[in-house]
Amino acid sequence: MTVRALDPKTSDAAGPLTRKLARVVSLSPEELELLAEIQTPTRSVSRGREIIGEGRKCGEMFVLLEGVAIRYRVLHDGRRQILNITLPGDLIGFPACFFETALYSIAALTDTQIATIPMPQLLSLFARHRRVAGILLWLFSCEAAMYAEHLTDLGRRSAVERVAHFLLELLVRLQAVGLAEERSYRMPLTQELIGDTLGLSVPHVNRTLRQLRDDGLVAIEGHRVVIKDFEGLAALADFERSYLSRMRISEALAQG
Amino acid sequence: MTVRALDPKTSDAAGPLTRKLARVVSLSPEELELLAEIQTPTRSVSRGREIIGEGRKCGEMFVLLEGVAIRYRVLHDGRRQILNITLPGDLIGFPACFFETALYSIAALTDTQIATIPMPQLLSLFARHRRVAGILLWLFSCEAAMYAEHLTDLGRRSAVERVAHFLLELLVRLQAVGLAEERSYRMPLTQELIGDTLGLSVPHVNRTLRQLRDDGLVAIEGHRVVIKDFEGLAALADFERSYLSRMRISEALAQG
DNA sequence: CGTCGCTTTGATCATGATCAAGGGATGTGG
């Protein structure tokens, strides 16, 4: 990672969260410093380890700085539902940290690097910096919006539509933190994990991906996903008027 | 509605939100007054009308004081997914009010009474009253937790499990605001709406309800739902260790 | 009394689960 002579807003050193925010709202030097401050110190969690364990106390929030994690719920008979995929720049610990004990587990899929934000510090930040508070609330909102979209996937979309939507969402989200190219990215999940995310069985995920490939909408070589026909996929998945494109922070908050 | 000589915390006059909160955290007189203050003035929205329209600006939050509303998303071909059911005491407008325009519509299912909280007032409340801010964040968390549970429903539960889970969730939520008896309540949704909530077709909702009836788990006469075997339903739906039972506000917040 | 909205039931169909087996890469110990 080279240190370039860039505006601090967009420099790599600022970290994925700050870069993501800088795309939707302009941050003052003081705010940049605050964001940097709450994102230290960091610690690493290695592949397969739990970041938050269901039923355990969780007195802090985290920012995922590097790697990929999943939040999931396991039913008594072993069926698993992945609630969301956590990418660099995402907050972890909402809503867990507001409950006595965490409701769901969060596990690192790859080796990860996370920053810890103690609750008292978070709450005092809310009190002292109204605009930063607004921005954090906006982040919570984005998470809620993604849940809502995910719900629509599972409730009312067919397997092809779900997978298409999933591939596009991942493209856009990875791009937001500079981890995807114009039309391609490295798929961070196995087909089993995709199945647990979309409520599908592994063979059916596989067949659905093949169908999308046969239709020339995507190309998949190894873990590399190439979106060959963005418009086609978007039409299929009803992605057009989608949430991510409208995830603009409201002026009321932007101006504090 | 009679005015009884009760502790203001639990009096009907306090409104459903305050009553709901009083169950999980003790509120000071000042906090009670603050809560009362943000819940005025009120306005009514009649059955079938939109409270928030998808794509429209939404510069405020609402508290639903009376009636039932749904948040939903409609796909281009008309399929509808209900994202959540809003009951008295619930906040409306999260996450809509943090975006330029609302992402989803919210419509009144019955005649409703709502209180309006302008965003500036909300943000200044966050700044001035840390504990109330914490409590509001906790409310957002509850909403996120319900989304997560709903996701598990749609992704990994069968039709019977979904319906069973839905009936129990409604019982518990209605009880939290004093709108259900020990084991029964008035179902506020038609079978079509239940279908759009659970991702099922109307005939299948009907057959599933019949199956639960035949198995002696519930009784349904008209709009009255009677849970005849709570334990049986809970086991079927994996409701046991569920979110609502652990929706206790964390001590860090309760103490401010 | 007739209409409208909702529920109920039946028959058929299809989406996607399940079961089963093989294939291919990557890694590890002998």
Added chain:
DNA sequence: CCACATCCCTTGATCATGATCAAAGCGACG
């Protein structure tokens, strides 16, 4: 350097859950 194991992907055959289509029943209400 090879045997073997593991993890993941792929494919096929069968099965079942739940959708769709169709129609009738049934209150409530004007």
